Amino acid sequence: MDLNLFLPFVSTAVMIFFTFSVFQRWKTRRKSYFLFWAIGLGLFAAASFAEAYFAAVGWSSLVFFAWYFFGAVLTAAWIGHGTFLLLVRKRWGQILTGLLIAASLGALVLMLQVMPKLDPTGFDRTRPISEQYRTKVIEPGDDVRPGAVMADAEYRGEMVTVEQGVLPLGAPIRLSTIFFNIYGTLMLVGGALWSAWLFLRKKVLPNRVLGNVLIAAGALSIASASTLTRLGIGSYLYLGELIAAVLMYSGFVLAARPMPGEEPAPEAAPAMA
Amino acid sequence: MHPKAGEMEPGDELRRNRDRTPDRFIPPSSRIPEGSRVYSRVLPAIILIMGVLTLFVILVAIAAFIGVFP
Numbered sequence: 171m172d173l174n175l176f177l178p179f180v181s182t183a184v185m186i187f188f189t190f191s192v193f194q195r196w197k198t199r200r201k202s203y204f205l206f207w208a209i210g211l212g213l214f215a216a217a218s219f220a221e222a223y224f225a226a227v228g229w230s231s232l233v234f235f236a237w238y239f240f241g242a243v244l245t246a247a248w249i250g251h252g253t254f255l256l257l258v259r260k261r262w263g264q265i266l267t268g269l270l271i272a273a274s275l276g277a278l279v280l281m282l283q284v285m286p287k288l289d290p291t292g293f294d295r296t297r298p299i300s301e302q303y304r305t306k307v308i309e310p311g312d313d314v315r316p317g318a319v320m321a322d323a324e325y326r327g328e329m330v331t332v333e334q335g336v337l338p339l340g341a342p343i344r345l346s347t348i349f350f351n352i353y354g355t356l357m358l359v360g361g362a363l364w365s366a367w368l369f370l371r372k373k374v375l376p377n378r379v380l381g382n383v384l385i386a387a388g389a390l391s392i393a394s395a396s397t398l399t400r401l402g403i404g405s406y407l408y409l410g411e412l413i414a415a416v417l418m419y420s421g422f423v424l425a426a427r428p429m430p431g432e433e434p435a436p437e438a439a440p441a442m443a
Numbered sequence: 444m445h446p447k448a449g450e451m452e453p454g455d456e457l458r459r460n461r462d463r464t465p466d467r468f469i470p471p472s473s474r475i476p477e478g479s480r481v482y483s484r485v486l487p488a489i490i491l492i493m494g495v496l497t498l499f500v501i502l503v504a505i506a507a508f509i510g511v512f513p
Contacts, residue, residue: 348508352501359497363490370486373475379486386493390500397504 174298177408178221184415185215188422195426202263203255210249210354217241218411224299229290234336237299239281242347244274246354246393253361273350280343287338292319300404304344305335355393362386362421381425388417 189211196204220237223230251270255263293302294317305323308314308331319334332339366382369375395410475482 348504352504355497355501359493363494363497366486367490370475370482370490373477373482375473376475376482379475379482383486383489383493386490386497390493390497393497393500393504397500397507400504400507 172296174405174408175225175296177412178218178225181218181408181412181415182215182222184412184419185211185218188415188419189215191419191422202267203252206248206252206255210245210247210252213240213245213248214411214415217245218415221299221408221411224295228295229293231285231288231290234288234290234299234303235281235285238303238337238343239278242396243277243281243343243350246358246389246396247274247350248354249389250354250357250361254357257361257364270353273346277343277346277350280341280346284337284341284343287341288336289334289338290336292317292334293336298404298408299336300399300407303336303404305332305337305339306402307331307339308333351393351396355389358389359386359393362389377427378425381421381423384417384421384424386421388414388419388421391417 189208192204192211193208196208216236217240220233220241223233224237247270251266254266258266289305293299307325308320314320314333321332321334322329323332323339324330325332325339330339337344362382362385366379366386369379369382391410392414395407395414398404398410399407
């Protein structure tokens with residue numbers, strides 16, 4: 171098996187441990203930010219598992235649903251929202267929580283609408299799903315991947331030549347991903363960096379400074395890989411996910427670890443922010 | 444001229460609020476060492492660079508969304 175296709179198995183294992191750790195904290199502390207982090211990380215784990223499934227078993231519409239809806243649409247926003255809840259007043263948290271849930275339900279409707287239109291004709295399990303999920307218009311002079319399934323399609327009133335992907339051309343669900351992911355990236359990376367800066371400024375808890383920097387670096391890794399995928403370079407997504415899983419989990423463990431002689435603080439959030 | 448027992452002096456409220464912060468749980472061993480170059484120079488620079496990179500990634504994503512979609 172191609173090494174790249176092996177990475178999601180490792181990512182899935184790391185993310186399961188990570189999700190379980192955060193979920194345990196939520197069970198102990200009952201803080202909403204732990205719950206959103208745990209849900210978001212669980213979605214990340216499900217998306218990584220989907221990639222591993224595609225590599226090991228092959229095509230499944232249900233698994234594609236998990237990969238795209240949980241991974242590409244929701245994960246970043248739900249993890250980032252946990253950080254938002256940690257950093258802002260409760261009232262703003264309630265408003266944004268309502269908006270996030272409503273937007274997620276709206277995206278679910280769009281995802282369910284596109285499910286009957288999925289086209290796995292060109293799916294190849296020896297290649298990452300991130301390289302084959304989208305249908306793209308081929309302009310004269312564009313490079314076409316050997317073995318790609320080409321087709322003619324009508325788009326915005328014109329006939330165009332496309333390289334066939336799993337999602338149909340112009341699927342509205344793709345419109346939603348940018349909003350979820352920008353919100354998630356801003357909150358998660360921005361929140362972790364902000365927290366690191368606050369601890370640095372107060373000159374306390376070096377473990378949380380470093381932990382937050384690691385979390386931000388992990389989140390930035392997956393955000394960069396996702397942006398490359400959006401640009402049509404999907405081969406780095408699995409590596410970006412693995413780096414994100416390892417860095418974020420390491421950051422979480424480091425930030426949550428009590429310093430020598432430190433009493434457990436009642437509000438000591440492991441600074442996944 | 445001195446406050447009676449139980450009365451507050453100027454600054455008492457400030458001190459009391461400060462004592463409620465998580466700082467009271469932090470022993471000296473959990474403080475960032477004074478004069479550390481890593482914490483005074485390197486990490487602030489890393490935080491700044493990562494902040495700029497984050498904005499760059501978001502801007503590229505928006506540009507790709509506008510220009511590349513579908």
